[in-house]
Amino acid sequence: MSNDFSDTLDSDGTLADPDALLAQADQKRTARDWTGAAELYAAFVGQRPDAWPIIVQQGHCLKESGQPAEALARYLAAEALAPEDADLQLQIGHAHKILGELHKAALAYARAVALDPGNANAWREASATSEWLTLHAPRPGGEALDAEPEEPLDAAINDFPPPDDLSAYGPEAATDMPEDAALLTLAVPPAPEAEAMAAPAAPESAGTRLQLVLDVTDLLDYFNGARTPTGIQRVQMGIVSRALSESADAEAELRFAAYDPADLAWHPVDGAGFTALVALSAGGSDPEEPAWVKARDSLSRKVATAPAFDFAPGAVLLNLGNSWGFPDYFRALRAVQQSQGVRYIPFVHDCVPLIVPEHCLLTLVQDYARWFGALGLHAHGLLCNSENTLRDARQQLGRLLPALDLPARVIRLDADPRGVAAPTGSTTLSALRALRPGESFALFVATIESRKDHLLVFNAWLQLLRRHGAAKVPRLVCVGKEGWHAEAALNLLRNAPELQRHVVLLPRVSDLELAALYERCAFTVYNSYYEGWGLPITEAMAHGKVAVTPRHSALVEAGGEAAVYFTPQSLPDLQEKLERVILDREFRAAQEAVVRDKGKPRSWSAVKDEIFAAVSALAREPARPVEQRATLRLGQHYRARRMMRTRPDLQSALADAVRDGPHWYPAEEWGVWTKGGTATLRLPLPEGAADAPLRLYLQLRPPPVEASIVVRCTAAENTFSQFELDLETGRDSTFMLDLPPAGAANILQVELDSGSGTDLAAMSLPDPRCIGTGLLGFMICRQDDHAARLAFLEQQSFCQPTA
Structure with missing residues (x-):
């Protein structure tokens, strides 16, 4: 389609009357001008986005003009608005059949029967294609059988006709149906409601399916301050809108979520609300338009009040945008990686802040450098939009972790931007x-x-x-x-x-x-x-x-x-x-x-399919936790503060990665506060380091009142050292803790127990937080490494802990 709107504009630049557009479209359809009719139907839908029968008509015209993939996309868009329409499921099935997607065609036909058991056409198509449900179903390994029905498609009709009175065959009477028909009806549930598209119910076989969670945090965050998208937002809108409007992948359970730094958790995103917001973004530019503000704020409230997202074991968190502006994103990620085995796959759009930092804001360069430094420690694999970006990413990662061979796939963004989302509401140009x-x-x-x-x-x-x-x-x-x-x-x-x-x-x-x-x-x-x-x-x-x-x-x-x-x-x-x-x-x-x-x-549908295939392949790669990618360097001073460097730095990334659990505030330029309670440092040690006695130096900042802190050191879940440290008000102190050998353990866990912490609001301080101890940095070395100890000690003042 050309999307040439020149024939649909009034003299003042507004779109023509929708009834006139519809009449013109019908005339072109009668004259078999399929392309012209499809364009005019599209213009009509731009003004009446809820008119799903016209979306279907647009799909018919596209199919007749030799564009079955585009027709299918319109049918699926209509399905989101009319999930209970059986005839629409028939059209979806026909489009899948033309495209050779036989298993999906059979599912659509079966859904049509389930929605309207009295529909003879639905029964005929479902009967003819029932074997495709097994012949073309994906195998457990992800492959599909290639066998075709022995008879031609038009002749492959089962012997059993639909009964005379199909109205009797409700779900409770399924056992009275012919055996194949009952299985066909029960095999496919009705199409989900649009409201539930973001969180589809898992089928009985969900244990064998990959849960693919699309992180749309930065897109929602962008919409809080702007309406018209730029490049990265346009890419996400293209991919996500296709994922929302098209049928589910048999190999993956697709979900949508957004990260909230307030509780270090992702929350489910409502698919219908998100679709409406994308459509409003496509159809207007005024960020203060009431319809836009209402839709945006409504979705934000739903996300904020939803419970924390429940990641399935082994789920993949796919970030198609960016996450470098969100505090403690990777700390939250480590929590779900450790508890649920979540794999994180980011889409790297470019390395511009590292290649040409002079053309970026300094804060952006610093944020990106911190994000990229953590990328090699946390990503399960990478998606890149070009071979050039992949080369840049590998070069930058190679400087940080030369031994890391992170699997990656290139997904070219050569996609047609037209038709990403049908505009909503009154539209002017x-x-x-x-x-x-x-x-x-x-x-x-x-x-x-x-x-x-x-x-x-x-x-x-x-x-x-x-x-x-x-x-x-x-x-x-x-x-x-x-x-x-x-x-x-x-x-x-x-x-x-x-x-x-x-x-x-x-x-x-x-x-x-x-x-x-x-x-x-x-x-x-x-x-x-x-x-x-x-x-x-x-x-x-x-x-x-x-x-x-x-x-x-x-x-x-x-x-x-x-x-x-x-x-x-x-x-x-x-x-x-x-x-x-x-x-x-x-x-x-x-x-x-x-x-x-x-x-x-190509279409955004093709890009989306390639991404999902690449993610499925990357998901089969073995997971590697942080401690298997990099360990602390003995004798290295690690600063806990929020680094303001313009290049990725492994030491800074490790200093951030060792903060574990919920009892930390985001890092600041001086260091980082604990929240009270027990804050944990998870220190990955080089192989064999714990065989000998170690010395741990902790640089701590007290809260505004005198306090003490209990430090427990554990390895392999066994506490082998405990210290009580007295903190002097108004003075940063460095404590030296001697640790006995921990044996074969490669993780040293240090728990900083500040009790209930200090309520700053109760002290009439403007900061409303309850804080525990502040951490400025740490260093760990062998007790007999005199050079490392001397280099660190020369600049410190110390307090002796009581063992």
Whole structure:
């Protein structure tokens, strides 16, 4: 589908009357103009998103135009709105059958029978395909049988016809049915309600299925401050919306969850509410629109008040976005890894903060460095969006853990952005009012920040205007909000009036408006100092448009043979390529033909399926706990504070990873408070280290009142040393604890028991917390390692504990 909305707009830029759209669509369908009818039905659904019968009509037209996969996607979208409609299940079954997905087709037909036992068509199809439930069911190892029915599909009909009076066959009378029919009806439950899509009931065989939990924390967090998505959010919306709208994977139980730092736990996310929020994001750009605010806040309340997510043993937590901005994410992850064996698989979109940190905010670089340092200790495997990103990730991990061979898969983001979510509510294309009727323009979609180097593009446009005149140079439409380090580009724009008149800035554009801009533009420009993929290039090619972009990083993977490349940071070469695309119409037409031939994207459904297949494969890899990946270095001083470094650091990651359990606050720049009660340090030791006597140094900070703390050291669940330490008010102290040999143990567990802690609010202090002891750092070494002891002791002041 072209998503060309030019025929559906009124003169003021609003969408045409929905009844008129529907009448036009019906006319095109009668004339067998399937593609035109499908487009008009899509425009109608954009204004009436609950009109599931029209979504079905759109699916019919797509199927007739030779697009069964796209038709299936629309049927499944309608199913979310009408899960009890038996005829819709028939259509889903037909689409699966055309695509060769015979097991899924049989399931759909069986569901149709369960929903409407009196439907003769449903009985006929279900009878003909009942053997596919076993012939094409996945084996325990994940493989499917390849056997086909001996008879042709149209002739493979069982001998038993539907009985004359099917109304008698309710669930309580299933034993009176013909044997195959009873099994067929009972084998497949009715389609789940949309409200339950995020948490489907586990079948009896759920013990053999992988629980796949999609972490949508950062997407929900992004929606708290913005509505129009950028690259990483768009990727998640594409994948998650397909996962929500399409039928369940036979090998995996799909769930959705969001992390809450307040209780160090994930909470289930309601699928219907999440789908509605994604649709509202696609259909509008105003973050204060009442419908948007209501849907966002309602979902947030549901997530916040839901009980903690119940991870199944061996579940996979898949993070398609990022988690580097959330306090103690990895401490919460370690808890479910230890208790439930949860495997963590992040999607690495890029290593930009480590490759070109000068083009990022300092706080982002620091957050990313901490996150990446912990990645090698906690990730079960990686998904990367390009070969370039995978190389970067391996290089960075190799500096931290040279011996770590973390399994990884590349998932290219060459997906068609159209149809990610049907827009909801009244939809206007107000962004198009900035354009003149019928004008030719170039499109640049990117946040206005130094990494996207709008300055180079603006300079090129200014030179083109001065060389060829405004009449021959199209206007440049820049879609994206202002980001960091954008002053140079914006200053040029403010100080060059001729450029000002030829550049249009659109900071807030909905997905629907963006699709219309892509469709109407003459070509696109996408500049950047470095990219993990380059989603705007894929989006441009999906609309058949040429993309002019630099030849570096993953942009050559995104553009392939279809993009027009210029030498990175070369103003003359960029000008030359732009002149050719603008002035040489034959060249641009030829390149557009290359785009149609070589740049055709796949569907988000295909990307989603590839991700789930990759995750299933990675889930079969053996799990490796933190202590098997890295151990503490004897004699190394580990600081417990929140590091502000700009490079990943293994020592900082280990210092954070040893904090275990719920009795810790997030680390601060000085160190970290315990919460009172018993806070645990889980210290992984090098092999054989515990055979000899050890010495542990603890740097502690007292609460605002005098306090004492009990320190218990255990190995292999046996307490072998205990100390009572007196803390002096207002003074940080270092304590030296001599430990006897612990034998073959490779984990030393140190429990800091602060009793009930100190209630700061009760002391009339503004901090409402109840705190125990503060930890500044620690060091452990052999008692006979005099060099290590001397290096550490020279800068310390000590208190002698009472054993």
